Amino acid sequence: MTPETFAAAVxxxxxxxxxxxxxxxxxxxxxxxxxxxxxxxxxxAAIRCGGVGGVPDVAAVAAAVDVPVIGLTKNGTAGVxxxxxxxxxxxxxxxxxxxxxxxxxxxxxxxxxxxxxxxxAVHEEGALFMADVSTLxxxxxxxxxxxxxxxxxxxxxxxxxxxxxxPDLGLISELxxxxxxxxxxxxxxxxxxxxxATALGAGATCVVVGTAITDPQWITSRFAAALAPS
Ligand SMILES: CC(=O)N[C@H](C=O)[C@@H](O)[C@H](O)[C@H](O)COP(=O)(O)O
Numbered sequence: 001m002t003p004e005t006f007a008a009a010v011x012x013x014x015x016x017x018x019x020x021x022x023x024x025x026x027x028x029x030x031x032x033x034x035x036x037x038x039x040x041x042x043x044x045a046a047i048r049c050g051g052v053g054g055v056p057d058v059a060a061v062a063a064a065v066d067v068p069v070i071g072l073t074k075n076g077t078a079g080v081x082x083x084x085x086x087x088x089x090x091x092x093x094x095x096x097x098x099x100x101x102x103x104x105x106x107x108x109x110x111x112x113x114x115x116x117x118x119x120x121a122v123h124e125e126g127a128l129f130m131a132d133v134s135t136l137x138x139x140x141x142x143x144x145x146x147x148x149x150x151x152x153x154x155x156x157x158x159x160x161x162x163x164x165x166x167p168d169l170g171l172i173s174e175l176x177x178x179x180x181x182x183x184x185x186x187x188x189x190x191x192x193x194x195x196x197a198t199a200l201g202a203g204a205t206c207v208v209v210g211t212a213i214t215d216p217q218w219i220t221s222r223f224a225a226a227l228a229p230s
Contacts, residue, residue, distance in 0.1 A: 001068060001098045003148045006046075006128055007183050009068055010206040013045035014196065015185070017210030018061065021077075022052050024217065033060045035214050040065045048101065048208055050083075052076070055095045062096035070130055071097025075110070082132055082153070085111035089118040093125040104131030104142040105154055116145045130185065134158045136174040143179050150175060151185035151208065163188075167195055169202045176203025 016039035020026040026035070036047045048070040049061045058071035071092040072083045083089050083102035092100045100122045104115050119129045123146070131142030132153035139150040152171045156163030167189045175184045186199035187208035196207040211218050 001126075001128060003128060003183070006068055006099060006148070007205065010045045010183075012200060013206050014043065015046040015048055015070065015206055015208040016040075016042075016044040016213055017048040017187075017208050018214050019049060019051045019054070019057075019210060020215070024215075026214075026216075027051070029057050029060050032057050033064045036061045036065050039213065040067050045206065046070055046099075048072070048210070050074070050092065050097075055091050058092055058095040058097050062098075068098040069096065070099040070101050071095060072101040080105065080107050080109050083118070084109055086113050086117050086121050087111065089121050089129075090125070093122050093127045097127055099128040099130050099149065101130040101132055101151065101153070103154065104133050104145075104147060104150075105135075105138050105158055106141075107158065114145075115142065115147075119146045132187075136171065136178060139171075139175045139184075140178050143182050149183040149185055149205075150179065151187045153185075153187040153208075155188055157188075165189065166191075167199065169198060172199055172202040172204045 018032050018035045046068040050058045050072040052074045054073040062069045073088050073092055075081050075084050080103045089100050122129045128148040130149040130151050131147035132151050133139045134154040155168040155171050172186050183205045186204035190196045190209045191212040199207045
């Protein structure tokens with residue numbers, strides 16, 4: 001897939017992230033694949049998928065949907081854990097991801113390699129690279145290193161304290177100002193259709209929504225809390 005083809009597929013549209021953490025009742029490749037098919041049928045322009053040991057999920061989803069697949073694999077939940085090494089990036093590419101999503105923060109990578117080495121490995125196999133960043137400087141550096149897309153995925157997740165409730169719309173605006181021609185992905189805590197639309201207004205090319213669409217446990221807890229006696 002070329003960067004132009006991917007951009008044309010997702011511009012102005014919704015991407016759905018179909019993932020479930022370890023211990024979650026939906027942590028099952030077949031269940032997540034059905035979730036991905038439902039999201040695609042509902043209008044998702046692409047699917048983001050894969051989690052801890054997520055390579056089999058990427059392969060199954062890529063075989064089941066006819067929209068682009070953004071794949072990743074997670075190694076734990078601390079430090080650099082989203083497709084953290086060159087080897088992980090190669091595995092996600094080999095599983096059939098059209099785009100490989102990986103941590104592109106400035107934190108040390110577990111294999112000691114530069115971000116550019118992962119980008120190069122993905123490009124060598126004809127896939128694209130989505131850089132998951134937490135700051136403007138990381139986004140600018142990832143684009144300079146050759147990333148095909150920059151996503152705000154990790155904003156709020158690199159500090160010791162919990163992330164805020166809402167999305168980081170300010171980072172979208174900053175990235176758009178610094179990278180006028182880049183494919184900028186709004187991702188992280190977009191919990192309503194209105195907030196997703198606002199991200200496009202702030203300059204995002206497209207928006208990834210995960211939890212609010214694909215985690216019935218989280219959705220249920222919100223309804224249950226609203227009905228709980230105060
Ligand atoms: C920080 C991290 O590990 N983010 C992960 C990245 O793949 C996923 O767990 C998120 O669900 C995804 O980014 C979508 O975000 P939200 O679920 O907030 O719509």
